[in-house]
Amino acid sequence: MSTSTRNRVAGVLLVLAALAAGRFLDENLPAGGDSLRPYDRHGLVQMAVPTRWADVEAVRVSGAPQVIDRDTLAVSPGLWVVVEVNATPHVDPFTIGWAELRGGDGRTYSRGRGSLLCSATNPGLTAGCVVTIEAAPESLPGSSIALSGNAMDQRADDMAVIDLGITQEVVDHWLTLTDPLEVPLPVTGGQP
Amino acid sequence: MGTPTTPRTPLAVVRDHVADRSIRDLGLGLFLVALVVSGLFGGWAQARDATPGLTVGEPVGTAPVEITVVEAATSMDLGVWGFGPTDGRYVVVVADIRTENDTSIPALQLRDIMRLRDLSGIAPVGVSPDRAPEDIPARLVVAADGTPLQDLGPGMTYRTWFVWQQQPGAPEPEQITVETYSMTWRRSNVDDTMRWFDPSVTARGDVPVTMTLTAAAP
Numbered sequence: 001m002s003t004s005t006r007n008r009v010a011g012v013l014l015v016l017a018a019l020a021a022g023r024f025l026d027e028n029l030p031a032g033g034d035s036l037r038p039y040d041r042h043g044l045v046q047m048a049v050p051t052r053w054a055d056v057e058a059v060r061v062s063g064a065p066q067v068i069d070r071d072t073l074a075v076s077p078g079l080w081v082v083v084e085v086n087a088t089p090h091v092d093p094f095t096i097g098w099a100e101l102r103g104g105d106g107r108t109y110s111r112g113r114g115s116l117l118c119s120a121t122n123p124g125l126t127a128g129c130v131v132t133i134e135a136a137p138e139s140l141p142g143s144s145i146a147l148s149g150n151a152m153d154q155r156a157d158d159m160a161v162i163d164l165g166i167t168q169e170v171v172d173h174w175l176t177l178t179d180p181l182e183v184p185l186p187v188t189g190g191q192p
Numbered sequence: 193m194g195t196p197t198t199p200r201t202p203l204a205v206v207r208d209h210v211a212d213r214s215i216r217d218l219g220l221g222l223f224l225v226a227l228v229v230s231g232l233f234g235g236w237a238q239a240r241d242a243t244p245g246l247t248v249g250e251p252v253g254t255a256p257v258e259i260t261v262v263e264a265a266t267s268m269d270l271g272v273w274g275f276g277p278t279d280g281r282y283v284v285v286v287a288d289i290r291t292e293n294d295t296s297i298p299a300l301q302l303r304d305i306m307r308l309r310d311l312s313g314i315a316p317v318g319v320s321p322d323r324a325p326e327d328i329p330a331r332l333v334v335a336a337d338g339t340p341l342q343d344l345g346p347g348m349t350y351r352t353w354f355v356w357q358q359q360p361g362a363p364e365p366e367q368i369t370v371e372t373y374s375m376t377w378r379r380s381n382v383d384d385t386m387r388w389f390d391p392s393v394t395a396r397g398d399v400p401v402t403m404t405l406t407a408a409a410p
Contacts, residue, residue: 074337075334076348106294107346108295109296111342113341113343135347136348139346
């Protein structure tokens, strides 16, 4: 084998080795989605959950198959869950921007047709927020609501994860309700 | 007595045979091989459409959404927000949809689970006017309350109106060809997030069109 051929083969082998090393590092260094996961800050209803962006407290949880949300009737094939939350921002003039429901059975529900409204606020002033999410009744016992301050990107930041305290008895009661539940409006200074 | 020759390998035989052939002969040879091989699998004949049939009232279990077509109807006014009186015509496929996925199916992906075939005059509402009629997605409405269906949460069956709009003057259909689609859960090549991609047909069938929308919520 001539010197130039040997050099060419060595070059190709070096390129292949560099590609393999890059692939190995990409798959094994903690630089993927895991390293950017949100930091879950757990809490219970009527308990303030401190996060980087706000102190968050779920003050009331209710539910029904139908809700009236700002004069619009919404009928769920499952159940609507209505969560009233107070949040006192630390740094920005806004509070909760994103919510999802994490079922007790491991299923996750995005807000979908539901709503998320917060009153106007400034750092240090408590805002009232109201979140509605629909979910299958069997997912609700043991479920939590996850709340983030950023509507677009929840990665690498604190997330309040609040156990809603919903039991099977509560779900059975909500399923019997025939009148639509009126969704409250968010209140400046916090939900009453 | 000559010296014994080393037996030649099959590769060497082929190489010697090919080496003194013209490009024309080689091309012809390749064409004949392709013809013979393809002949074993049916040649150039039109491939049979193996798409399963779609039957009204029978669920099509596609990933990630199970779809049961209930009926099809036309209307000039659906009487819900965003679908008031029109000079053209609304063409509605009523279907029950459900997912057993662990997470909600985003609204953007739900638009790709059903299409109409060969319906003339579909208006490209909310999409580019250059889009082919068979690629125009429906707008989805929850039958129970007339609100737009957003993400589809797991474990709940929504009776849903899949609504297309026909332009004024387009002929009213007596039946429409409905296709259901499945998708694949994979990583995006663009932003590395996991999403539903690559819609592919899972069932196709003709559905008679009624003059009035009768299907209520399940």
